[in-house]
Amino acid sequence: MQYCDITCSQLEQPNISTIVSSAYTEKYDAETPWFGQVDMKILQEFKIKKTNNAIQVSLDVVNLGNLLSSKWGVKKYASSTGYYQPLAVKLNNGVTPVYQFDTNTKTTFTSNPELPSRWQMQFGVRYIF
Numbered sequence: 001m002q003y004c005d006i007t008c009s010q011l012e013q014p015n016i017s018t019i020v021s022s023a024y025t026e027k028y029d030a031e032t033p034w035f036g037q038v039d040m041k042i043l044q045e046f047k048i049k050k051t052n053n054a055i056q057v058s059l060d061v062v063n064l065g066n067l068l069s070s071k072w073g074v075k076k077y078a079s080s081t082g083y084y085q086p087l088a089v090k091l092n093n094g095v096t097p098v099y100q101f102d103t104n105t106k107t108t109f110t111s112n113p114e115l116p117s118r119w120q121m122q123f124g125v126r127y128i129f
Contacts, residue, residue, distance in 0.1 A: 032076060032077060032078065032109065033076045033109055035073075035075050035076070036065070036073070037062075037063050037065065037073050038063070038064045038065050038073070039060070039061065039062050039063065039064060040060070040061045040064045041058060041059070041060050041061075042058065042059045043056060043057070043058045044056070044057050044058075045128075052129075053127070053128060053129045054127075054128045055125065055126070055127055055128070056124075056125070056126040056127075056128065057123075057124070057125055058123070058124040058125075058126070059121070059122075059123055059124075060120075060121065060122045060123075060124065061119065061120070061121050062119065062120040062121075062122075063116075063117075063118065063119045063120065064119065065119075066117065066118060066119040067119035067121075073117065073119070074111050074112070074117045075111070075112040075116050075117045076109040076110065076111055076112060077109065077110065077112050078108055078109055078110075087100045087101060087102055088100040
């Protein structure tokens with residue numbers, strides 16, 4: 001099977017060239033980008049004198065990396081247009097395939113704008129008796 005020259009250059013993605021250059025892509029061969037998240041908890045306990053009681057004050061930061069930089073701790077998922085490339089294939093002269101791509105699509109993955117991609121902070125107070 002022969003592929004045209006514009007296939008990899010038009011997509012401009014490092015991982016897609018190995019997928020497109022092979023004749024078939026295996027099932028579950030594509031993967032979403034790696035995701036890492038760092039959380040932080042600060043806890044201080046205050047003993048109440050002459051009793052066994054205590055008060056705990058805590059501060060939790062979920063996705064600390066995203067608090068420091070908006071580019072860190074962002075989950076990504078495959079965009080719907082990334083699934084459907086190439087859009088069409090025609091045979092030129094009945095032999096050479098010609099692929100049609102969406103030239104506006106430059107990435108397969110897009111950032112998830114929902115809660116797991118945002119930093120969160122909560123303050124807690126706990127009374128222990």
